[in-house]
Amino acid sequence: MKSREQEYKEIFIAEALEYYDALNRHISTLEKNPDDDQTLAEVFRLLHNLKANSKAIGYLQISDVSHKLETAFSLIRNKELTFSEEVVMVLFDGIDLLGELIHEIDNPNYGEPDPVLLRNLDIIVDNLSDSTIELAKVQKYNTSKNLSLSDLIYIQIKKLDHMMNLVGELMIDRDRIISIGRELNNDELKSVSSHLYRITEDLQYSVMDARLVNIGSLFNKFPRIVRDIAAAENKEVNLELTGQDIQIDRNILQIITDSLLHLVRNAITHGLEQPDERDKKGKDRTGTLRLSAQSDRDNVLIKLTDDGKGIDLKQVKRKAVERQLISPDMVSGVADSEALAFLFEPGFSTAKQVTEFSGRGVGLDVVKNAIDSIGGRINVDSEKGKGTTFTLQLPTSIAVKGALLFEVDEIFFAIPLIHTEQVVALDKDELHEVGDVLVANLNGETVTVVYLNELLNAPEGKMKLGDKTKLQGQVQNIIVVSYNNRKLGLIVDKLYRQQDIVVKPLSKPLDQIDIYGGVTLLGTGKVCLVLDVLAVTRYFISRRQS
Helix, strand or coil, X not given: CCCHXXXXXXXXXXXXXXXXXXXXXXXXXXXXXXXXXXXXXXXXXXXXXXXXXXXXXCCHHHHHHHHHHHHHHHHHHCCCCCCCHHHHHHHHHHHHHHHHHHHCCCCCXXXXXXXXXXXXXXHHHCCCCCCXXXXXXXXXXXXXXXXXXXXXXXXXXXXXXXXXXXXHXXXXXXXXXXXXXXXXXXXXXXXXXXXXXXXXXXXXXXXXXXXXXXXXXXXXXXXXXXXXXXXXXXXXXXXXXXXXXXEEEHHHHHHHHHHHHHHHHHHHHHHCCCHHHHHHCCCCCCEEEEEEEEEECCEEEEEEEECCCXXXXXXXXXXXXXXXXXXXXXXXHCCHHHHHHHHHCCCCCCCCCCCCCCCCCCCXXXXXXXXHHCCCEEEEEEECCCEEEEEEXXXXXXXXXXXXXXXXXXXXXXXXXXHEEXXXXXXXXXXEEECCEEEEEECCEEEEEEEHHXXXXXXXXXXXXXCHHHCCCCEEEEEEEEECCEEEXXXXXXXXXXXXXXXXXXXXXXXXXXXXXXXXXXXXXXXXXXXXXXXXXXXXXXXHHC
């Protein structure tokens, strides 16, 4: 596996070679039309970028030559240097030298650039003489090179998306072929299907890997953003970034960009106190904001932590009652983790004033919807006076998802693993009827439990979700799912296995049924419905709290 430094170098070389080719085109245009201001500006931009990039990565020879050429074209653009034939030849030679330095980056025996050419560039840059005689006296610098192409190419994201969709279709057919091989008990077919499985898996990970970008491409934009927001709020903020090298699907990073920006704004405007207030509390006047990323098996965890005042849960519960999200007699029994979930309700806000950056009624529900759209999770943990942490759990791929397969009434279903907390087996006597739902005590936490067979098959008017007599057998298999700081237990008939699935949207009119998030095909050819954990959880939490 390539090191991160090697990847950076390859990207730099690919871009540098593109700049080199573009510079050769533009200088040929300028030779014919020296007054083309647009081309001059483009040449200046390319050289400036090449100078900055090469200096940042440590290639000082390339940076030095780029700087000399940049200065020369600046003089030409300002009409301080004439674009004469002698000057053109020196600039052509200088650009050729850039190409040579780029191609020879990995050659330890290359040595130093030709001093004669560098002298030529200095004559132009330092305006040592306007005399063409001096330039003519200098030995002409000649190079002879073979044409070469970069080892890297740029691919449009939509092409990678199309490839990912094709890989998804291939995975469905692959599983079907493997299943047929087992049914026919044909050794040759089993061997071919096993080889097909390995190739398809390699192809899947190769396409997914091609879509990965460093999360630092987003993180590194935040120091300036944090500085500007802190200045507007008259606060002192120290931003700590970690995990910039963690890689994530480019489409997922694009979708969460606005959400992460919203969370950062909230942390500064609502979370961190004013410097004087922090002084009174015995805190450092400068608030700390930590933005980190880390790999977690097949997911990426992004955490945003502030050491501010935390979230006032009493105020949140009071606001929830005002908004009629929960009845006054039920609010006292709501756990702190569930109370924090109210923050993600549409329009929910505890902000007392509108600022330039927040308090306009566009709340965390927008963030949650963006995370939900990619099959991710967001959780919040807060301690009053200590600070708040938002955790975003994001999948590595939108198209292919890890799922848990199970059966209800002889029909196959799947739940994305990212929403699955645990699988437990409970005796029927450990389930308790409370109102019109069942509840169970799991690790000291009261969790609503739903019998999926009753939910999916009983008519709405005759549905009895809180009736234990509906359950079959003494031991119940329960999948505990989590969404928006809330947990829900789903009783299923049979548990099967974990499997990567390709989720396809339901066609009309089934796409109107909220409880289903899509459909997939299993290797046996049977249809498997994918449950929408969001819809199921919201439905039963509202029943319990109403």
